[in-house]
Amino acid sequence: MADKDDGAPGSPGVGIATRTRAKAKKPSMYKVLLLNDDYTPMEFVVMVLQRFFNMDIEQATQVMLHVHQQGVGVCGVFSYEVAETKVNQVMDAARQNQHPLQCTLEKA
Template sequence: MTYHGDNAEQKGSGKQIMSDQDNDGGGLPNTGIVTKTRPKTKKPSMYKVLLLNDDYTPMEFVVHVLERFFEKGREEATAIMLQVHRKGVGICGVFTYEIAETKVNQVMDLARQNQHPLQCTLEKE
């Protein structure tokens, strides 16, 4: 086999053999920086879960709902329940859409099972 220059062809094989040198003869391999660009991720929209006042749902049931589905302590749950009672609406928490929707459905299902007219909704923040 005979080699001629940096880019030689093996006689009879048709294979080209490449050298480690770059094309300008500087002796260094071709190097470059590969960068990955990450698309900017958008934060998900957040939704408030609201309880609405009515004249029939017992206050203790509202406190129970806040403790069970929104992980509120007794004191915080009572404060939110009183806000619902006095102002007509109270914020249970702020969540992504899927979580807020699930919590609204859980509250509404439990209220219906207990024959309470409690209303729970979500609102984009």
């Protein structure tokens, strides 16, 4: 004769399902930094900030002046992959236009 499954805890065929949630760790954030040099035109820096960091003309000009006066400035804070892509885009644009502009990233 077969055992009956009456649904009571501990009966054959009855178990407790537990779901463990793995807490998703927020990705580390990285600052994209623009470094000043004496050769890259200010207009080019403003264009880069508008094109790759979606800044309006006023914000791009403020960041450009900060970089010019302080030697370095933050363009934005992003996940590693996005920050790396933005650095590469800026460096490629600078190279294509024969400017020595440097862009780096560092952990925020």
